[in-house]
Every structure is written in C-alpha cells, then in structure tokens.
Amino acid sequence: MGVTRLKRKDRKNKTVSRLEVQHLKLATNLELGSRSKESAKSQISKNNEILNKLSAAK
Template sequence: MGVTRLKRKDRRNKVVAKNQVQFLKLGRNLETGSRSKMPAGSQIVKNNDVLDKLVSESKK
C-alpha cells in the first residue's frame, strides 16, 4: 500500500495548527504552584536580587 501525501491545503493546516499550539504554550501565563517557582540558585533570581539591592540603595 502506498503512502498518501497530504494535499497542500492540509499540509498548511497541519503546520499552522502546530505553530498555534507552540505559540500558546510559550505565551500562557504561569500558574501559581511548585512547577512555576524559580529555583533559588537560578541566575535570574540572583540577577533580580542584585537589581533590587541597587534600586533600594539608589532610593536612599
């Protein structure tokens, strides 16, 4: 039995649907919970701490 190819419209719909799912996964808001918490050793957390200290020192 031969492999059937998708028609151009169907191939496009498949790609568009895949891209929409990826966009929604990346753009959704993080929900509160253990999975969305940053690890304490994360570089982002360290950077935010340093920035907070600088801001508080500049306000004094």
C-alpha cells in the first residue's frame, strides 16, 4: 500500500488547524460570564474563603 501525499490545500488546513488548537490551549484568560466563575464547591474557592476569613480576623 503506497503512502499518498496530501494536496497543498489539505497540508495548509492541517497546519492551520494545528496552530489553532495550540493557540486555544495557550489561551488561559478567563472571560467575564457565568461559565468562567469558580464554582462554590471547588477546592480553590474553599481555600480562598478560609484565607479571607483568616485575614479578616487579624
């Protein structure tokens, strides 16, 4: 079975899609909105709440 070469258009699409995925993985900034808020049950939220209480008590 021979190896088929990708046509120029397909090679370009493959490269572009790979770069888009890489860009999306690097984009870690949170936008304002309900989906990007930390849930109240998450460990980070619980830790922040405890730290806020401790700093307010001082």
